[in-house]
Amino acid sequence: MSIQWFPGHMNAARKKAAEAMEKTDMIVEVLDARVPQASRNPMIEELRTFRQRPCLKILNKADLADPAATQKWLDFYNKQKGVHAVALSCKKPSDVAKVTGLCMKIAPHRGTALKPLRIMIMGIPNVGKSTLMNALLKKRVAKVGDEPAVTKSQQRLYLGNNIVLTDTPGMMWPKIEHPSDGLMLAASHAIGSNALIEEEVATFLADILLMHYPQLLTARYGFKTDGIDGVSVIEGVATKRAFRIKGGDLDLEKAAHTFLQDYRTGAIGRVSLETPESRVALLASYQPPPSLSDVRTDDEEDEEEQEEGRPLRKR
Structure with a gap:
């Protein structure tokens, strides 16, 4: 089964995120620690790389994931240019308390009254972005729900300590290339139940x-x-x-x-x-499916054989 899920509001969310990223100093990308790479939206990476913004990758729900596998993922991401990765649970205040300090280390040239640190929180639906926002601000400012795609609009909020947060809706990408990724995301509840x-x-x-x-x-x-x-x-x-x-x-x-x-x-x-x-x-x-230009119908092959005077093949 190949699962695809790209609600209409997500296309608009991508455009707004691209615009907001121009005025952002760094990205906090929230991933599901149980499926880090499957829950990584390639569009976020594309936008971030284009703007050359550093990234803190949060492997959220680490308390639900296999610790040995999580450590391998941390090693993997921390080798990437412009990326720092950490595993935590956004439901634990002690874990969330580490986030602002990590962000300040990643962008030490910001965080003053004249130059506040501008952070954009991004990720796919239901990975814990809203939970992280609420925990950072220590109040409920973002909707939290058990169903994906609860947040549908962008929010800009002041954290204090010269930090500005932009919370974005959960964004999927138009086509999930690997069927197993769609199934892992569906199992982890990042995809709406109507699509599976x-x-x-x-x-x-x-x-x-x-x-x-x-x-x-x-x-x-x-x-x-x-x-x-x-x-x-x-x-x-x-x-x-x-x-x-x-x-x-x-x-x-x-x-x-x-x-x-x-x-x-x-x-x-x-x-x-x-x-x-x-x-x-x-x-x-992985073998990608052939593109339409690569697919030739039997009728097209028959026409070519007739033009060349060759006998038609038996089907």
Whole structure:
């Protein structure tokens, strides 16, 4: 299943972000620590690079991610030019308290009364930007919700200490190139529920957990994982939780929803769906679909063969 999700307001949000970035000193990009690269919007990187703005990458929800995988991602990002990466939870005040200090180190030439430090907070939907904004300002100024794309307009706010924050709506990009990225984002709740089928997303997630975290599945649901696949995991969740529809059949829809919620809330345990190594393997194996100009129909080939006097091939 290939998942695509690009609500209309996001195109307008991109244009406004491009305009605002001209008057911004640095970018704070919030990522989901469980899927850092899948949750990195390439349009943000493109805008940031064009304006040559430094970036603090926050791997949020680090308390839900595998610590070993998170450390690999920190090493990966901290090797990049103009980037500093940190893992934290935007729900923890002690973690959020570190952010302004890190920003001041990244842009030490700003942060005075005459030259306030202008920070733009960016990221895809539901990665925790609004939670970060509220925690930094120590009051509720940005809407926070369990559904992605709650914030739909740009806000400019004064933090104090000569710091100005610009909060932007969560932005997806027009086309998710790798199908697995769409599924990882859907599993992590960065994509609206109207754009996905939960049973398919849950099965994809279950296959990853079977490969890398089978012991967590056993600990959470009480069934053995030897020799089973993702579909069997969802069936096992339905059986263990006694989810049944009228007539006695397993309620796989409810089981899939429960399984996804258990992952999203951390009830299954600390899980990461990708690592720098798995990302390299994905890119190495990826074959982009042919462009329309590369696709020739059978009729076009037949016409060419007739013009050249060659016999038509049997189809």
